[in-house]
Amino acid sequence: PLVATGDLVTRAVARHGAVAAFNVITLEHIEAVVAAAETAGTPVILQVSENAVKFHGWRLAPLAAAAVQSAEPSTVPVALHLDHVKTGELLREAADRGFSSVMFDAAHLPYAENVAATREATAWAHSAGLWLEAELGEVGGKDGRGPLPAHAPGARTEPGEARRFVEETGVDALAVAIGSSHAMTSRDARLDHELLAALRGALDVPLVLHGSSGVPDDELRRAVRGGIAKVNIGTALSIAMTAAVRAHLAGDERTVDPRSYLAAGRGAIIETAGRLLPTIAAATAA
Numbered sequence: 458p459l460v461a462t463g464d465l466v467t468r469a470v471a472r473h474g475a476v477a478a479f480n481v482i483t484l485e486h487i488e489a490v491v492a493a494a495e496t497a498g499t500p501v502i503l504q505v506s507e508n509a510v511k512f513h514g515w516r517l518a519p520l521a522a523a524a525v526q527s528a529e530p531s532t533v534p535v536a537l538h539l540d541h542v543k544t545g546e547l548l549r550e551a552a553d554r555g556f557s558s559v560m561f562d563a564a565h566l567p568y569a570e571n572v573a574a575t576r577e578a579t580a581w582a583h584s585a586g587l588w589l590e591a592e593l594g595e596v597g598g599k600d601g602r603g604p605l606p607a608h609a610p611g612a613r614t615e616p617g618e619a620r621r622f623v624e625e626t627g628v629d630a631l632a633v634a635i636g637s638s639h640a641m642t643s644r645d646a647r648l649d650h651e652l653l654a655a656l657r658g659a660l661d662v663p664l665v666l667h668g669s670s671g672v673p674d675d676e677l678r679r680a681v682r683g684g685i686a687k688v689n690i691g692t693a694l695s696i697a698m699t700a701a702v703r704a705h706l707a708g709d710e711r712t713v714d715p716r717s718y719l720a721a722g723r724g725a726i727i728e729t730a731g732r733l734l735p736t737i738a739a740a741t742a743a
């Protein structure tokens with residue numbers, strides 16, 4: 458069934474686990490992620506980024522309809538989340554399209570401006586019944602320029618500032634910069650677990666890990682044990698899908714039916730999401 462993101466995250470926190478949030482771009486992504494979650498027997502979040510909406514001509518409705526209609530008959534709980542939203546128009550469309558949560562991204566702004574924009578977005582989201590996630594400190598790699606150096610300004614979330622940010626904005630969850638970076642094609646990110654512990658101790662909202670594709674399994678497990686409650690994954694699915702499509706096309710140069718290579722791509726997403734889901738969901742803490 459279609460459920461609310463906030464409920465999935467709350468339940469994950471209660472059992473010291475986390476919920477996986479996969480970025481979906483095409484119909485095949487949606488079908489594959491739901492199929493993988495059903496096989497794994499775990500809840501899942503389908504998240505649509507502002508970039509994905511832009512790719513579809515700034516139309517949220519078609520992808521949202523596909524997501525809602527895939528979630529409803531699912532044998533596991535599925536929630537819909539709008540990811541990395543920067544534009545107010547898109548934010549305000551979320552509730553009408555079946556989304557129960559949004560990530561409002563003003564992390565690129567100086568602190569005071571991030572607070573002001575996030576506070577306004579949160580007030581609106583709450584009035585519409587939406588759960589809102591924001592970001593403080595910058596998880597790098599959003600602009601394709603690779604990870605921020607560890608000591609670059611904003612590359613790490615400072616616990617004291619994070620505490621103030623949560624108090625001043627009223628957000629429901631916080632994306633923190635602890636060493637991961639977006640769009641990594643290698644899985645060799647090392648997380649700052651001491652910083653995660655300090656953030657966990659300073660804050661009483663669920664913490665979200667972005668750029669999780671570059672984080673190896675053992676680091677992911679440790680992060681979940683350390684208090685990460687939502688794990689965002691996009692690039693890992695892109696890598697798997699693209700490799701499968703490429704191999705399929707290379708294997709048969711006469712292929713013209715998109716269904717043949719899209720099926721290969723969809724199968725690769727099922728496999729990759731299926732491998733990650735138990736790692737992320739596991740209640741690994743005592």
Ligand code: G3H
Binds near residue numbers: 640668692693
């Ligand atoms: O919000 C989306 C995630 O942070 C995905 O990052 O594509 O590097 O896995 P990723």
Ligand code: ZN
Binds near residue numbers: 541667668
């Ligand atoms: Zn992200």
